[in-house]
Amino acid sequence: MKLKTSLFLATVVLAAMLALSACGNNNSKNTGSPSPSLPASPSGSAPASSQAAGGATKDITITAVNWKFDQPEIKAKTGDTLKLTLKNDQGVHGIEISDLNVKIKNGETVEVKLDKAGTYEYHCNIQCGQGHTKMKGTIVVE
Numbered sequence: 711m712k713l714k715t716s717l718f719l720a721t722v723v724l725a726a727m728l729a730l731s732a733c734g735n736n737n738s739k740n741t742g743s744p745s746p747s748l749p750a751s752p753s754g755s756a757p758a759s760s761q762a763a764g765g766a767t768k769d770i771t772i773t774a775v776n777w778k779f780d781q782p783e784i785k786a787k788t789g790d791t792l793k794l795t796l797k798n799d800q801g802v803h804g805i806e807i808s809d810l811n812v813k814i815k816n817g818e819t820v821e822v823k824l825d826k827a828g829t830y831e832y833h834c835n836i837q838c839g840q841g842h843t844k845m846k847g848t849i850v851v852e
């Protein structure tokens with residue numbers, strides 16, 4: 711009986727402490743919450759990396775029509791490799807990423823390793839008509 715009582719008391723004290731600390735967190739934001747950012751799904755077989763950086767290989771097909779690319783913004787992480795494929799659905803277009811020295815022709819797949827964070831513009835490099843200069847997109851590397 712005595713043991714049960716002290717267990718009960720310990721539980722009450724613990725609950726009170728938790729409630730107090732919760733209140734404290736609400737009132738002041740000066741203490742960085744030590745949230746251990748756990749991976750959402752631990753199912754992946756990728757080795758745990760100390761950095762949040764990428765390293766993944768992604769297949770991305772950019773489809774072009776007159777005068778638009780269907781992927782105006784491609785997002786990636788530093789260290790990722792993109793396998794970019796250009797598919798012309800209408801008209802004749804090419805892709806050039808000047809900052810990365812990459813050119814992709816219709817039907818071609820080019821591997822692009824993203825070593826540095828930044829925003830890289832890509833554009834159509836074949837004079838394809840009146841909307842040619844509007845054919846642009848970006849690759850955002852975080």
Ligand SMILES: [Cu+2]
Nearest residue numbers: 834836838842
């Ligand atoms: Cu063009």
